Structure formats: C-alpha cells, structure tokens
Amino acid sequence: MNNIPSPDSTSVRVSSIQRFSIHDGPGIRTTVFLQGCPLRCPWCANPETQDPLSGKMMSVSQILSVVERDADYYRHSGGGVTFSGGEPLMQPDALEALLKASKASGFHTAVETSGETAGENLLRAEPFTDIFLFDIKHCDAKIFRKVCSGSLDTILRNLEALSKSGKVIARIPCIPAFNMDADTVRGIFALALSLGIKEAHLLPYHTLAKDKYARLGRTWGWEQSGISKEDVEPFACLGREAGLRIRIGG
Ligand code: SF4
Incomplete structure (x- = not known):
C-alpha cells in the first residue's frame, strides 16, 4: 500500500492513455491509466x-494536452476524463494535480x-472528483486476501468514509468461482445499500487479457471460461430487487 514516490508533484507515471473510452464512466471519455x-x-x-x-x-500538462483534444466530444456526450490503473491512488500527489x-x-x-x-489519499482526491467507480469484489476478508492479496478491512473503511460524499458507484467484477453465487452477490449489494450507494455496475469476467500475460512472460491466473452479459443478468435482477440501479458493463 506504499505510494509511488513522485520526483515532483506534477510528474506522473503513466501506463497508457485511451481516448474515446465508453466503459469508464458516463459519455465519451479519455481514460488515463x-x-x-x-x-x-x-x-x-x-x-x-x-x-x-x-x-x-x-x-500533468502533457497529459492534459491529450485530454483536451476531445473536449467537444465530452461536451456533447456528457463525458470527461477518467483516472484508472492499476490503482491511481498509488500516486496521490500526481492524481490530485491531474484532478485539479x-x-x-x-x-x-x-x-x-x-x-x-x-484513506487520506481518497479524501484529498474527493473535492476534485465527480464520481468514484469503487470496486467491491467480495465481502469475505479471508477469501479476498487469499485471492487478491489485499486488505478488505482497509478497503471497506475507505468505502464507508468516501460513501458519505454521495459520489460512489460500486463496480463489481463478476468472477466465476470467486463471487458469482447469490449469497455473495447479495452480501455485496447489502453492503453497498447500507452505505447509501445507489448504483452498481456488474462487469462480466473475460479472458481477453491472456495474450498480455504471455507477452509479459506471466501465466494467466484464473482458469475459468469467460462469461456473457446474460450470465450476469440473474445477479442484475437481485440488485434491482434490492433497490439498486444496475448496469451490466462499465
Ligand atoms: S484488477 Fe486488481 S490487480 Fe488489476 S488493476 Fe484492478 S485492482 Fe489492480
């Protein structure tokens, strides 16, 4: 959970920038990874x-000059810029500067x-952020630790604090053999609703990145077949019944 040191507050370590993205928030967007x-x-x-x-x-100014190229598209579509990753909050100074x-x-x-x-990184970003697309992958800390190597306690503490802003949309990656059972999904929905979250996006698991792993000399780590929007629909129904606005896909 260490932050990446930044040589100065306007230097950003960037993986890629994707223009005309339609899966990372409303409208047409530029996504900065x-x-x-x-x-x-x-x-x-x-x-x-x-x-x-x-x-x-x-x-920051180099990144903004790319983002600004599509300003007309943002205006007409209700889009904008999304900062993604990786985990963009690993560069909190840079992210704050980019958001400002x-x-x-x-x-x-x-x-x-x-x-x-x-938590302080999220609170620094909040005043300059219109929406947070916040992953909720599981509600069981042991399973989450074992599979994703992270601390669910930290994440849920941050989610609780940030939810007070009213800016959080839950993003739930739907992963076979991890969280795709009714009890687990109901638990995630109940958690979101208890924090006042009104909208959730369900992201069907896919295997499109397998080639990237081969190029990186790594092994794809989840031996399940990809699933379709239809596979996720029963969980979408559960979410709607619980009172959430549900979207399948980002
Ligand atoms: S899927 Fe997991 S490992 Fe990959 S960028 Fe998101 S949080 Fe990080």
Whole structure:
C-alpha cells in the first residue's frame, strides 16, 4: 500500500492513455491509466499496470494536452476524463494535480479505484472528483486476501468514509468461482445499500487479457471460461430487487 514516490508533484507515471473510452464512466471519455497497483487479482485485464516502476513519466500538462483534444466530444456526450490503473491512488500527489487541472479545464472527472490506499489519499482526491467507480469484489476478508492479496478491512473503511460524499458507484467484477453465487452477490449489494450507494455496475469476467500475460512472460491466473452479459443478468435482477440501479458493463 506504499505510494509511488513522485520526483515532483506534477510528474506522473503513466501506463497508457485511451481516448474515446465508453466503459469508464458516463459519455465519451479519455481514460488515463496510471502505473502501479497494490493488489494482484489473478484475472486482472491490465497486468502491465501493476508494476509501480514501469510505464513512462509524463507531466500533468502533457497529459492534459491529450485530454483536451476531445473536449467537444465530452461536451456533447456528457463525458470527461477518467483516472484508472492499476490503482491511481498509488500516486496521490500526481492524481490530485491531474484532478485539479482537469477541473480547472471544466472536465467531468472520474476515478476508478480498488480502494486499497491510505484513506487520506481518497479524501484529498474527493473535492476534485465527480464520481468514484469503487470496486467491491467480495465481502469475505479471508477469501479476498487469499485471492487478491489485499486488505478488505482497509478497503471497506475507505468505502464507508468516501460513501458519505454521495459520489460512489460500486463496480463489481463478476468472477466465476470467486463471487458469482447469490449469497455473495447479495452480501455485496447489502453492503453497498447500507452505505447509501445507489448504483452498481456488474462487469462480466473475460479472458481477453491472456495474450498480455504471455507477452509479459506471466501465466494467466484464473482458469475459468469467460462469461456473457446474460450470465450476469440473474445477479442484475437481485440488485434491482434490492433497490439498486444496475448496469451490466462499465
Ligand atoms: S485492482 Fe484492478 S488493476 Fe489492480 S490487480 Fe486488481 S484488477 Fe488489476
């Protein structure tokens, strides 16, 4: 959970920047993938973002100059900029600077987070963030620790504190043989509702990143077949019955 040291507050370690993204928040967006993640989810679709020392260094103004290219699309679609990863809160100084600069340019801002960070990092980002896409992967700390190598206690503490802002959307990766049973999913929905969260996105597990692992010389870590939107629909029904706005996909 250590933050990546930043040579100065405007240097950012970036994995990639994706324009015209439609899965990382409302409208058409530019998604900036920051480098580094404290977790090791075996189904991770962005394994190249995990190493905190890879990627390339960019300044905040260089990143903003890419983001600004599609300002017209954001205006017409209700989109904006999303900071993702990896875990963007591993670079809290850089993230805060990016969010401030984005807001100064009038852009809608979203942060995708695993929640595995020091609470103060989230609270620093909050005033400049319009929505947080906050992963809730499981409610059992032992299972979460064993599979994802993280601390669910830290994540839930952060989720509870951040939920008071009213800006949190729950992102639930639907992973066979991990959390795709009715009791586990009901538990996640109940947790979200108890914190005043009104919307959840269900993300069907896929195996599209397998080739990336081969290129990185690593082994794909979750031997399950990919699933479809239809496979997730019964869980979507449970969420709607519980009172959440549910979307399948990001
Ligand atoms: S939290 Fe996200 S980026 Fe980090 S290992 Fe898990 S899936 Fe990958």
